[in-house]
Amino acid sequence: MSSAELGFFVGAAPGLIYLVKGMAGFQREIVAAQRMAREGGDLLDMHFSFALKADYLLRPGNFVRSTDGPGLRRAKLHLLSVRRKFLATQAIGALMVAVGAFLGTLLAVIVR
Template sequence: MDLGLFGFLVGGAPGFSYVLTTMFRVRQAQAEAQKVARQHGEFLDFDSSENQSYDFLLNPRNFIKPSDGPGVRRGKNLLLAIRDKMWKRLWIGVILMIVGMPVGIFAAAAYTQYFLTPH
């Protein structure tokens, strides 16, 4: 593997792992929301509709529908409670990737220049 590619991947790895960890936490919160809805005898299937995902991510005022029961409302409120933190963590991960990848490439180039070339 080319050392520049290796630097690119290693530089982006912290941001990528941060994004993956965030998505794992969101998935756990979705499972908890479904559990809360089931405790009230209701069904919350977050993945059944594209509108729910869209509303959760980009239009939170429309995420809770008037037709939702109390269990689904509680579950959706749990999700809305983590939404802002989720977005902040995702942006931090993206910034880490944007900064880390060029830094990794530069570090690999500097390593090649100063340690692998004969002087």
């Protein structure tokens, strides 16, 4: 492995770790929301429903539907409450990966 490749991976590593930690935190929020829905007698299936994911990410106004039961509505509102933080965390992590990989590669080439 060349020094530039090593610099790339070393530079990108902190951003990747930040992204994975953010995804793990969001996964915990999904599990909590699924528990809320189950307690209300409903089912929240974020993992297998592409339409639900698309509504959550792209159309948050359509995420909570009028046909949702009280437990499902509570779970979806909980997920919407953490949406902005999750998206900001992912954007910051992506920026950290891009900048870190660039700087790591640049430094590896310069120092070599």
